[in-house]
Amino acid sequence: MPTAAITAPLRVVQITDLHLKTQPGSRLWGMDVDAGLNAVLERIQEKHSDADFILATGDLVGDEPEAYERLRRLLGSLGLPVYCLPGNHDFPAAMSRAFHASQVRCERHVVVGGWQFVLLDSSFPGTPKGHLAYGELAFLDTLLATGADLHTMVCLHHNPIPSQTSWLDTMMVSNHAALFAVLDRYPCVRAVVWGHIHAEFSAQRNGVHLLAAPATCVQFKPHAPGPQVDERPPGYRWFELDPDGTLHTGIERVTL
Ligand SMILES: [Fe+2]
Incomplete structure (x- = not known):
């Protein structure tokens, strides 16, 4: 029997920089991190309950590895797959242990709807600065070579280009040129997020x-x-990804 062509767009929601602590109600720069996250999760449930998955791009906890258990429960309440990668305030080993065998998980490669998603770890122990280890670049290179027929979104925590915010740009991916040297060889790359x-x-x-x-x-x-x-106010990014590689995206912000 022939396989039906994929016609529906893929729906993905990106959340990032949750900075969750063990105790509810903790603050970051004066802001209640639970209040922001809860408002974002409520809005996602209202507007994106049909999403194919959630992408969480790092700083999931705020320097407390014990907070992953609470985070798994909070994100699990969405009833959607949540694919996570680490940021500079995360603990990659503790994170993958806490998210093992649940709907919230540290998947490195997701293939769905004619698209592939490659989740990279740009965190580096002992520094808030971003860096892609040789193994991360090799992993990306291999997936782009073997999945050249798939539209590709590359996901990481740190910015690989200047954001024009100078204090943040001191932490951008230090070997960004090596990343783009890989990306430039593959026309299947549609987005870096x-x-x-x-x-x-x-x-x-x-x-x-x-x-x-x-x-x-x-x-x-x-x-x-x-x-x-x-x-x-806090917010998130939504994506609609067409089977022909066209990308539609927007930002949604919540009211607190
Ligand atoms: Fe952050």
């Missing part, structure tokens, strides 16, 4: 979308010379 900057960001490079999403907690003011709180 990240978190870390706690702000919305959108650019294009050689026809590839370069996108960041707002944090679910405090927002940082773009273009500020040092850390400054932006009064914009």
Whole structure:
């Protein structure tokens, strides 16, 4: 029997920089991180209950590995697969232990609807700065070579291009040139997405979308010379990904 052609778009929601602590109600730069996350999860349930999956791009906890258990319960309440990658405030080993064998998991490679998603670890022990180890770049290279017929979204925590916020850009992926040297060899790459900057960001490079999403907690003011709180509310990014590789995306912000 012939396989039916895929016609429906894939629906993905990106959440990022949750900074969850063990105790509910903890604050980051004055903002209640639980209040932001709960409002974002409620909005996702209202507007995106038909999403194929959630993508969580790092800083899932705020320097407390014990918070992963609470986070697994909170994200599990969505009833959707949640694929997670680590940021500079995470603990990759503790994270994959806590998310093992649940709907919330540390999948590194997801293939669905004619698309593939490659989840990279740009965190580096002992520093908040981003770096892609040789193994991460080799992993990406192999998947792009073997999945050249799949539209590809590459996901990581740190920004691989300057965000024009100088204090954050000191932490951007240090070997970004090596990343783009891989990406430039594969026309199947449609988008690179990240978190870390706690702000919305959108650019294009050689026809590839370069996108960041707002944090679910405090927002940082773009273009500020040092850390400054932006009064914009928390939010997330949604994607509709067509089978022909076309990408539609937008930002949704909640009311607190
Ligand atoms: Fe963060």
